[in-house]
Amino acid sequence: MKRKSSLGIVFIIIGLVLFSIPIHYEWKKGKEIAALEEAFSLISSPQEAPVDLSLIDDVHLNDEELQDLVKLEIPTIGLDQIILREPTEENLSLTLTQIKYEQVPGKGNFTIAGHRGYRENRLFRNLPDVEIGDKAFLNTGTQTFVYEITSSTVISPTQVDVLEDNKKKAEITMITCTLSGLERIAVKGELIQINDSL
Incomplete structure (x- = not known):
């Protein structure tokens, strides 16, 4: 009986992990997209001083690519x-x-x-x-x-x-x-x- 109970718990944990992977993936991609939108917004706004895009988190691109x-x-x-x-x-x-x-x-x-x-x-x-x-x-x-x-x-x-x-x-x-x-x-x-x- 204990073995069946332990096996059930293992399957529940595996299910939760598998369920959370796409949610985490979408959350991470959402952060990257928001960062790209922020970079584009800064580039598009008239500014007197050069924009420092390195201050934006969650972007895998360099400054030249962001420009x-x-x-x-x-x-x-x-x-x-x-x-x-x-x-x-x-x-x-x-x-x-x-x-x-x-x-x-x-x-x-x-x-x-x-x-x-x-x-x-x-x-x-x-x-x-x-x-x-x-x-x-x-x-x-x-x-x-x-x-x-x-x-x-x-x-x-x-x-x-x-x-x-x-x-x-x-x-x-x-x-x-x-x-x-x-x-x-x-x-x-x-x-x-x-x-x-x-």
Whole structure:
């Protein structure tokens, strides 16, 4: 009888540990996202003295990487996410990333990757809901680039031509997985306006 009772307690403890792992993971990622938002807010605010981003806790990026933060907003799907420059697994688990490291908003094809995510308004979960004509806003802190969505298609993972620059127009391309993970959703838009943010 004691053995069954001990075994039951062990299973309860294992269950609690397994249950707490994703909660801890989400809490940690939430702190990192909040820190990135704080860094972006400081960079975007007019300041007389240089901003010391090293004072922000819970950020795994260096000062140079923090200075390069870009924010993507698509109001129609409630998307408001920071974009990191390097598409590493760590960065992709946290937020959206550029696909091409040296790209610049407003020039060529600004490409963005993001996981589908499993929670509302997280990563690119709602990207398939974007409609033609919707607006996407890339904010660099000093300028906002306004793109109008022109297409949303399902493509194979090997169809990388959607990432190529178009010499005739500035574009944005956003990529995420389909629910099955076997294909990709590619949403494209064309630059229609540039506004100064400050």
